[in-house]
Amino acid sequence: MSAIVNEAPTDTRERLLDVAERLFAEHGFDAVSLRAITTDAGANLAAVNYYFGSKEALIEAVVARHVEPVNRKRIEILDGIRQGGQCDVRSIVIAFIDPVLEAAARGIDGDNRFFKLMSRCMAARDERVSRLVMRQFPEVVARFVEIICASCPSVSSNTAHLRLMFMAGAMAHSLFHHDKLAILSQGRCELPSFEVLREEMVIFLAAGLTAGEMEAGK
Amino acid sequence: MSAIVNEAPTDTRERLLDVAERLFAEHGFDAVSLRAITTDAGANLAAVNYYFGSKEALIEAVVARHVEPVNRKRIEILDGIRQGGQCDVRSIVIAFIDPVLEAAARGIDGDNRFFKLMSRCMAARDERVSRLVMRQFPEVVARFVEIICASCPSVSSNTAHLRLMFMAGAMAHSLFHHDKLAILSQGRCELPSFEVLREEMVIFLAAGLTAGEMEAGK
DNA sequence: GTCTATACCACGATAGAC
DNA sequence: GTCTATCGTGGTATAGAC
Numbered sequence: 001m002s003a004i005v006n007e008a009p010t011d012t013r014e015r016l017l018d019v020a021e022r023l024f025a026e027h028g029f030d031a032v033s034l035r036a037i038t039t040d041a042g043a044n045l046a047a048v049n050y051y052f053g054s055k056e057a058l059i060e061a062v063v064a065r066h067v068e069p070v071n072r073k074r075i076e077i078l079d080g081i082r083q084g085g086q087c088d089v090r091s092i093v094i095a096f097i098d099p100v101l102e103a104a105a106r107g108i109d110g111d112n113r114f115f116k117l118m119s120r121c122m123a124a125r126d127e128r129v130s131r132l133v134m135r136q137f138p139e140v141v142a143r144f145v146e147i148i149c150a151s152c153p154s155v156s157s158n159t160a161h162l163r164l165m166f167m168a169g170a171m172a173h174s175l176f177h178h179d180k181l182a183i184l185s186q187g188r189c190e191l192p193s194f195e196v197l198r199e200e201m202v203i204f205l206a207a208g209l210t211a212g213e214m215e216a217g218k
Numbered sequence: 219m220s221a222i223v224n225e226a227p228t229d230t231r232e233r234l235l236d237v238a239e240r241l242f243a244e245h246g247f248d249a250v251s252l253r254a255i256t257t258d259a260g261a262n263l264a265a266v267n268y269y270f271g272s273k274e275a276l277i278e279a280v281v282a283r284h285v286e287p288v289n290r291k292r293i294e295i296l297d298g299i300r301q302g303g304q305c306d307v308r309s310i311v312i313a314f315i316d317p318v319l320e321a322a323a324r325g326i327d328g329d330n331r332f333f334k335l336m337s338r339c340m341a342a343r344d345e346r347v348s349r350l351v352m353r354q355f356p357e358v359v360a361r362f363v364e365i366i367c368a369s370c371p372s373v374s375s376n377t378a379h380l381r382l383m384f385m386a387g388a389m390a391h392s393l394f395h396h397d398k399l400a401i402l403s404q405g406r407c408e409l410p411s412f413e414v415l416r417e418e419m420v421i422f423l424a425a426g427l428t429a430g431e432m433e434a435g436k
Numbered sequence: 437g438t439c440t441a442t443a444c445c446a447c448g449a450t451a452g453a454c
Numbered sequence: 455g456t457c458t459a460t461c462g463t464g465g466t467a468t469a470g471a472c
Binding site: 251252253263264266267272273 | 467
């Protein structure tokens with residue numbers, strides 16, 4: 001199909017990443033064969049192994065391409081918050097969520113490719129993605145825990161860690177499965193736009209993060 | 219190893235389910251081969267296809283064995299709440315979470331097999347598990363949405379659906395990944411017991427569900 | 437009915453030719 | 455750098471033994 005067409009001046013390696021990303025997001029890591037990827041990318045079967053070493057390494061490369069900038073952006077936003085002196089919980093939640101939504105919006109096509117990819121990773125207990133997560137997330141976790149504790153004096157470090165985990169799970173799951181709401185609700189729930197979903201998420205998670213805090217202040 | 223040992227008077231079909239459950243939970247659906255399952259269960263390779271029709275159907279059977287009683291219990295608890303007239307959000311959250319924790323506790327071994335299994339399902343966009351979920355969860359969703367709306371007058375049906383999804387995601391993710399907290403936190407967070415995790419979850423989720431409600435009442 | 441042996445095709449990986 | 459050939463392993467289907 002897209003055999004010799006060189007739509008963009010991308011080299012084989014990059015074409016493989018693009019195709020793999022699209023197929024992985026839609027069908028899952030295991031359901032997509034290297035043969036499907038290389039055929040679609042107009043490359044030879046052995047190309048993946050040549051450029052990446054293994055299917056596992058390809059998966060890691062596909063994921064890392066998105067996760068790294070997202071986490072960099074998160075920390076960047078947290079830095080801005082700390083300097084600004086403002087520490088309301090709402091902006092903490094937004095610092096966690098928005099880089100993900102923006103990364104998705106940057107995607108070439110309008111579908112939820114990035115959400116799907118991300119959520120597939122979070123549930124993949126496989127070592128292939130786990131390793132990447134373990135290497136990259138400790139810093140993000142530490143930064144968020146720190147600012148949560150600063151913003152909510154009554155929340156201990158242990159609790160902050162747990163609440164961060166709840167937040168991550170809620171976000172990943174809803175971004176991944178929000179399009180199933182119509183069926184799950186038997187038509188009683190209309191599909192939310194991403195703007196609505198984002199706002200609902202922020203409200204829910206901010207309330208959860210501050211649970212037990214006194215509600216006196218704003 | 220466990221070749222001809224007939225530890226319990228279980229038939230082949232049940233042995234296959236037990237072994238598959240254990241291996242799936244630990245390594246994932248795709249990582250476990252039918253050969254590994256049948257060998258461990260002391261059965262022939264073709265046994266899975268004979269009893270279940272396919273690996274996909276085996277997966278569905280393994281999952282359904284746990285999901286069905288959990289959802290039955292959830293609705294049972296909700297019925298009790300409605301009759302009792304009490305409608306505080308805390309008991310709604312507990313009605314959602316506890317059947318899962320109890321199902322896990324009923325497990326033969328002390329590990330988190332059931333959590334892992336459940337979480338693997340939630341992220342599996344595969345049709346194999348999706349179909350089961352779609353068939354079984356609409357009633358549960360409807361019941362929880364109904365009681366959330368009744369308990370929180372300012373929460374619309376749409377919002378209730380979304381918050382339920384946040385709750386599901388937070389629960390699944392934290393049950394699945396809580397044992398990674400030590401690494402993710404670089405040792406700064408101690409592993410919570412399930413009692414602690416449960417209580418933290420209830421607090422967080424109850425706060426999220428009632429977000430925007432007036433905090434006058436208990 | 438329950439189970440076994442076995443054959444089939446697709447998969448990931450790799451060695452070596454070009 | 456790229457491709458072909460090949461190997462071991464995966465899920466599946468079936469014929470037939472008990």
